Amino acid sequence: MLLDVRNLSVEYVTPKGPAYAVNDVSFSLKKGGRLGLVGESGSGKSTTVLALMRLLRGGRIEADGIDLDGRELTGLSDPAYRKLRFADMAMVPQGAMSSLNPVLRISEQMGDIFDDHGVRHGRSERRAILGDLLERVGLSANVQDRYPHELSGGMKQRVCIAMAIALGPDLILADEPTSALDVMVQKQVLATLGRVQRELGAGILLIGHDMALMAHFVDDLGVMYAGRLVETGPVRRLFAKPRHPYTKMLIDSLPSFERRGTFKGIPGVGPSLLTQLEGCPFHPRCPMATDICRSKRPDPRPVDAEEPRHLAACHLAEELS
Amino acid sequence: MYFDYVLRRFLVMLLVIFLAVTINFALPRMMPGDPIESQLSQLLAQGGGSVGDVGAMVAAYREKFGLDQPVLHQYFNYWGALFRLDLGFSLASYPERVGAAILAGLPWTLGLLGFATLVSFTVGTLLGGLIAWPKASRLWRGPGAVVLLLSSVPYFLIGMVLLYFFAVVWRIFPAGGGLPYGTSPSFDWATVKGILWHGTLPAASIILAETGAWAVGMRGMLVSTLGEDHIALAEAKGLKDKRIFRRYGMRSAMLPQLTKLALTLGHIVSGAILVEVIFSYPGIGFRLYQAIQAKDYFVVQGIVVFLSISLALATFILDLIYPLIDPRISARRRG
Ligand SMILES: Nc1ncnc2c1ncn2[C@@H]1O[C@H](COP(=O)(O)OP(=O)(O)O)[C@@H](O)[C@H]1O
Ligand SMILES: [Mg+2]
Numbered sequence: 001m002l003l004d005v006r007n008l009s010v011e012y013v014t015p016k017g018p019a020y021a022v023n024d025v026s027f028s029l030k031k032g033g034r035l036g037l038v039g040e041s042g043s044g045k046s047t048t049v050l051a052l053m054r055l056l057r058g059g060r061i062e063a064d065g066i067d068l069d070g071r072e073l074t075g076l077s078d079p080a081y082r083k084l085r086f087a088d089m090a091m092v093p094q095g096a097m098s099s100l101n102p103v104l105r106i107s108e109q110m111g112d113i114f115d116d117h118g119v120r121h122g123r124s125e126r127r128a129i130l131g132d133l134l135e136r137v138g139l140s141a142n143v144q145d146r147y148p149h150e151l152s153g154g155m156k157q158r159v160c161i162a163m164a165i166a167l168g169p170d171l172i173l174a175d176e177p178t179s180a181l182d183v184m185v186q187k188q189v190l191a192t193l194g195r196v197q198r199e200l201g202a203g204i205l206l207i208g209h210d211m212a213l214m215a216h217f218v219d220d221l222g223v224m225y226a227g228r229l230v231e232t233g234p235v236r237r238l239f240a241k242p243r244h245p246y247t248k249m250l251i252d253s254l255p256s257f258e259r260r261g262t263f264k265g266i267p268g269v270g271p272s273l274l275t276q277l278e279g280c281p282f283h284p285r286c287p288m289a290t291d292i293c294r295s296k297r298p299d300p301r302p303v304d305a306e307e308p309r310h311l312a313a314c315h316l317a318e319e320l321s
Numbered sequence: 322m323y324f325d326y327v328l329r330r331f332l333v334m335l336l337v338i339f340l341a342v343t344i345n346f347a348l349p350r351m352m353p354g355d356p357i358e359s360q361l362s363q364l365l366a367q368g369g370g371s372v373g374d375v376g377a378m379v380a381a382y383r384e385k386f387g388l389d390q391p392v393l394h395q396y397f398n399y400w401g402a403l404f405r406l407d408l409g410f411s412l413a414s415y416p417e418r419v420g421a422a423i424l425a426g427l428p429w430t431l432g433l434l435g436f437a438t439l440v441s442f443t444v445g446t447l448l449g450g451l452i453a454w455p456k457a458s459r460l461w462r463g464p465g466a467v468v469l470l471l472s473s474v475p476y477f478l479i480g481m482v483l484l485y486f487f488a489v490v491w492r493i494f495p496a497g498g499g500l501p502y503g504t505s506p507s508f509d510w511a512t513v514k515g516i517l518w519h520g521t522l523p524a525a526s527i528i529l530a531e532t533g534a535w536a537v538g539m540r541g542m543l544v545s546t547l548g549e550d551h552i553a554l555a556e557a558k559g560l561k562d563k564r565i566f567r568r569y570g571m572r573s574a575m576l577p578q579l580t581k582l583a584l585t586l587g588h589i590v591s592g593a594i595l596v597e598v599i600f601s602y603p604g605i606g607f608r609l610y611q612a613i614q615a616k617d618y619f620v621v622q623g624i625v626v627f628l629s630i631s632l633a634l635a636t637f638i639l640d641l642i643y644p645l646i647d648p649r650i651s652a653r654r655r656g
Contacts, residue, residue: 055556085559093557098550101569103576103647112568116560163558 002203003029003052003171004067010044010051010227011060019273021047021059023227026300029203029220031170034194036206036214036235038250039224042270045207046094047227049173052205053091054081069170087117090164092174092193094207096157096181100148106130106159107144113166133162136199137192154185158192165196172197175207190217212254215239220309223247226271226281229300233310243303243312243320245286280315288316327641334637341629345622346399350392378415408623413615419623422608429499430597430604433520434589437527442582444468444528445535450571452536453543456562465536472533477595480526484599487522494522497601523600527593538581542574549573576647580639587635 010022022044029035037045050056052066054073066073068088076084085091093099101109110130114121121129131141137158148156157177164172177193178186194217197204208214214221215235222232223246231244242248249266268285271277280298283289292315303317304310314320390398402409408419448468451461471479488496500506500515546552547570555569594606601607605624612620 053557055553082559082561085557087559091554091557093550093554095550099554101551101555101573103573104568108568112560112564113558116558116564160554 001028001067002031002033002069003205004065005052006064006066008048008051008061008063008066010047010056010062012047012056013058013060014274016274018060020276021227021273022051023276025224025227025229027222027229027232029171029205031203032198032201033203033220034197034206034218035204035220035222036208036218037222037224038208038211038214040209040266040270042273043224044227045224046175048224049091049175049205049207052173053085053089054078083117086113086164086169087167088169089171089173090167090169092157092160092164092172092177094175094177094179096153096160096177099160100156102148104147105144106134106146106148106151110144110159110163110166113163117167119167133166134159136165136196137162138188152185153181154189157181157189161189161193161196165200165202168200168202170202172202172204173207174204176209177206178213179208179210186213211250223250226277227273228281228313230282230314231310231312232300233304233307233312237304237307237310241304241310243310243317244282244314245288245316245320246282247312248320280313288319290316323644326644330637330640334633337633337636338630341633342400342403342626343396345626345629346396349618349622350395378410378412403626408626409619411612411617411620413612413617413620419620422612422620423605423624423627426603426605426608429602430606431589432516433523433597433602433604434527434593435586436520437524437531437593438582438585438589440524441528441531442535442578442585445532446539446575446578448532449536449539450543450566450574453540453547454566454570455547456566468529468533468536470533471529472531472537474530476526476530476593477599479530480523480596480599483522483526495519499603519600519602523593523596523602526596526599535578535581539574539578542577543570546570546574580643583635583639583642587632587639 005028006026008022008025009020011018012021025044025048027035037048039045047056047059051059051061051063054061063074068084073081073084100106107127107130110133111126114126114129127144130144134141134143139155139158139162143151143155143159148159151159157180161177164174172193174193178189181189190213193204206214206218218235220233221235221238222229223238223244224230225246231238231242231247238247239251242251246266253266266285271281271284277283279292279294279296280286280289283293286293296315298313298315300311300313301317302308302310303312303314406420408423411417411419411422414422445468448461448465451457452465484496487494495501495518497519499519500512501519504512504515506512506516551573552565552569555565560569594610596602597604597606598610605628609621609624611617612624
């Protein structure tokens with residue numbers, strides 16, 4: 001197993017008290033595998049990624065275990081964690097347009113990854129290595145001499161991908177890596193990300209809110225709601241037989257060929273994260289909710305006889321058709 | 322493209338200089354009465370100079386400026402004189418030339434203000450950065466707080482307090498002047514020592530007052546820079562704290578500071594007039610003050626034209642180097 005996360009929780013300290021942004025999230029990812037996390041905005045996807053990178057601002061992490069390549073990360077010191085970033089676990093950021101420093105050349109911003117991880121190169125060797133990385137993501141080698149403002153959004157995000165693979169990490173965390181880009185460019189950049197990830201043999205955790213785009217990319221999918229993973233499993237099983245009403249509503253809301261352009265959306269709004277709701281966090285919006293949903297919180301459990309990895313946190317999973 | 326940009330900036334500079342000189346030419350002529358007559362009669366009333374001297378001066382000025390000629394003619398003559406760097410005579414200490422008076426004050430002002438500005442900029446910027454950075458040692462908060470507090474006190478007030486304690490009560494430093502009384506500058510150790518001795522208090526009052534302003538500016542800039550996405554990515558890359566601070570934080574946050582520095586350096590010829598006055602420091606500011614006191618009309622006018630032109634020039638030079646500091650600027654200004 002490449003990554004194994006057990007009961008990860010994150011609380012943000014806010015003026016109004018703790019906000020429970022991520023609650024008891026568990027998932028795992030095998031070597032070279034692709035796991036996607038979807039959920040509406042505010043459901044805790046970015047917080048999960050930042051917690052794995054230990055880059056939360058003002059958040060407190062609790063976890064029974066975060067295992068990367070057989071290494072337990074929860075007790076790791078901050079300096080050791082720094083060395084692990086990008087070397088073992090890299091990240092492709094969300095805001096392609098603003099994630100590069102505006103006053104530094106691309107070569108400097110790529111080069112210091114090597115410098116601060118103790119990888120030394122001669123001048124021309126460094127140029128060649130950076131050029132090679134850029135070519136692998138479909139850019140020309142001399143993009144390294146440019147400043148970010150001279151590049152398009154898609155090119156910037158490709159630069160970020162090139163940086164993520166620079167040290168050959170085993171795991172890439174990509175937080176909505178294409179959401180800031182045009183629809184046309186999104187597909188190309190995602191394809192590039194997929195290609196370099198395969199070439200590298202790295203596992204990838206892809207965050208997104210576009211179920212359709214995700215369905216083509218990942219092997220496994222996790223659906224987050226209010227900081228909880230409400231359903232996980234192989235993406236095909238999830239689409240064929242969703243076992244959580246929220247997942248089903250997400251899938252039903254996708255525009256299809258027959259219902260082109262209509263996007264139903266889901267009625268209601270997500271719960272406040274400041275209080276832990278009694279019962280199932282989804283029950284106020286759930287059309288099927290019964291008494292037990294209002295009183296007892298469902299834990300993720302196997303819901304598919306043919307696929308033991310398909311889990312859902314719903315009392316009524318079996319009744320869903 | 323860069324050439325277009327430079328050309329446009331250059332034309333703007335010419336326009337500014339043109340306007341400054343024209344206004345400076347027009348203002349006194351719009352005042353009722355003959356400027357020379359009124360100045361000289363005031364001078365006479367104060368009992369300065371003999372009648373013979375005044376007669377010679379009026380004649381010299383009448384001829385020099387051709388005040389009896391048509392205004393347009395006078396205007397062109399004025400420009401001609403400017404191109405010959407001729408700003409006329411001082412009324413108060415005739416036959417000293419205005420140009421010579423400015424040149425005599427310039428090195429003092431440039432030296433004092435240049436030194437004090439660079440020191441406050443460097444110390445203030447660094448300190449501001451260190452206060453803003455959460456990972457910096459807390460030891461910096463102490464001096465930071467002092468400097469921030471001092472920045473809300475006007476520099477001439479600090480100057481007066483320093484003057485009172487260090488020059489009057491404890492008599493450690495001289496109370497005024499640029500050199501020990503009665504000496505004239507030469508290239509020897511005594512002169513250097515004298516300059517440093519006399520410059521300490523004026524420089525200290527400017528530095529104490531200005532450092533905080535630089536620190537405040539830098540703190541604000543760095544705090545907002547540290548909140549930007551590229552800092553988050555720099556952290557995600559596993560870069561060392563020091564590099565994130567210096568390269569990603571300070572270097573980006575520096576740009577507005579450098580702009581401000583360049584602007585301030587452009588202004589320094591105009592000096593910290595009040596500090597020069599308090600310490601009778603023989604720079605341009607003090608001379609301007611003296612000229613105003615003495616109603617030395619042509620010196621005031623000369624200094625004002627000189628300051629306008631040097632400011633326009635400094636702004637132009639700043640515009641030239643700015644694209645080199647910030648790669649985005651040339652593109653943005655071009656576009
Ligand atoms: N630094 C923070 N301080 C306080 N609350 C935060 C912070 N970052 C995110 N949150 C809150 O945590 C919740 C989850 O946010 P996030 O992980 O960004 O969701 P997602 O990426 O799924 O849109 C949101 O309600 C958000 O407002
Ligand atoms: Mg997010």
